Amino acid sequence: MKTCKDISGLLSESMDRxxxxxxxxxxxxxxxxxxxxxxxQQQVHFLRKAAKHYYPNENDKNLPS
Amino acid sequence: MDKxxxxxxxxxxxxxxxxxxxxxxxxxxxxxxxxxxxxxxxDSFRSESAVRTWLIGILKHKIADHYRAAERxxxxxxxxxxxxxxxxxxxxxxxxxxxxxxxxxPSAWNNPDHALEQGEFxxxxxxxxxxxxxxxxxxxxxxxxxxxxxxxxxxDMNVSHSACRVYxxxxxxxxRECLEQRWFNTKRKx
Numbered sequence: 001m002k003t004c005k006d007i008s009g010l011l012s013e014s015m016d017r018x019x020x021x022x023x024x025x026x027x028x029x030x031x032x033x034x035x036x037x038x039x040x041q042q043q044v045h046f047l048r049k050a051a052k053h054y055y056p057n058e059n060d061k062n063l064p065s
Numbered sequence: 066m067d068k069x070x071x072x073x074x075x076x077x078x079x080x081x082x083x084x085x086x087x088x089x090x091x092x093x094x095x096x097x098x099x100x101x102x103x104x105x106x107x108d109s110f111r112s113e114s115a116v117r118t119w120l121i122g123i124l125k126h127k128i129a130d131h132y133r134a135a136e137r138x139x140x141x142x143x144x145x146x147x148x149x150x151x152x153x154x155x156x157x158x159x160x161x162x163x164x165x166x167x168x169x170x171p172s173a174w175n176n177p178d179h180a181l182e183q184g185e186f187x188x189x190x191x192x193x194x195x196x197x198x199x200x201x202x203x204x205x206x207x208x209x210x211x212x213x214x215x216x217x218x219x220x221d222m223n224v225s226h227s228a229c230r231v232y233x234x235x236x237x238x239x240x241r242e243c244l245e246q247r248w249f250n251t252k253r254k255x
């Protein structure tokens with residue numbers, strides 16, 4: 001049985017490579033039961049989205065002083 | 066390679082340059098020189114990812130030239146992280162218990178897309194990136210901002226494949242944790 005620690009690692013890796021069949025199903029099964037890891041999954045996707053929007057220096061102009 | 070393609074790569078190159086040079090004008094120059102060099106070199110590349118890797122290779126030389134010319138030493142990335150000495154286990158011990166369960170389980174983020182439109186959020190985002198260890202921040206930046214594949218990141222950082230996988234994961238864990246504490250748990254809208 002994989003732990004949340006393991007699953008979070010696989011969720012992160014799934015952003016960088018296709019998971020193997022076994023990994024994929026281990027993750028899906030775990031996510032059915034674990035809302036914490038489900039949130040983690042959504043949030044790493046958000047990190048990617050945020051990173052794409054992030055533009056250093058230009059954002060500095062928007063910062064409150 | 067035509068000019069349109071070069072333009073597409075320009076954005077990515079500029080991100081890369083800005084994060085290393087910390088100066089918009091200098092970064093613009095470095096990218097400009099890189100693209101000029103690429104145009105002169107002609108069109109021997111077919112796949113987009115090969116072009117990108119090649120362009121970043123040129124850009125790295127331009128950035129190195131800049132450092133040499135300036136005779137200054139910036140530290141690349143320069144995170145203010147206290148756990149720099151031991152980035153390997155410290156983070157995960159804070160996040161997971163001995164049995165691999167979340168200690169501070171991820172909470173629900175209220176309307177995260179809304180954060181992207183707020184200037185203040187980007188200040189926090191930047192702060193959180195700087196608080197990652199240098200290698201974690203660099204791996205994350207190369208992956209998510211520059212858009213390199215994991216293989217290319219390993220080469221760029223000169224580390225093993227398993228190491229850069231770990232860097233990426235820890236960067237995400239750290240960044241997620243930081244954004245949750247500094248933004249989503251404090252700015253929650255009703």
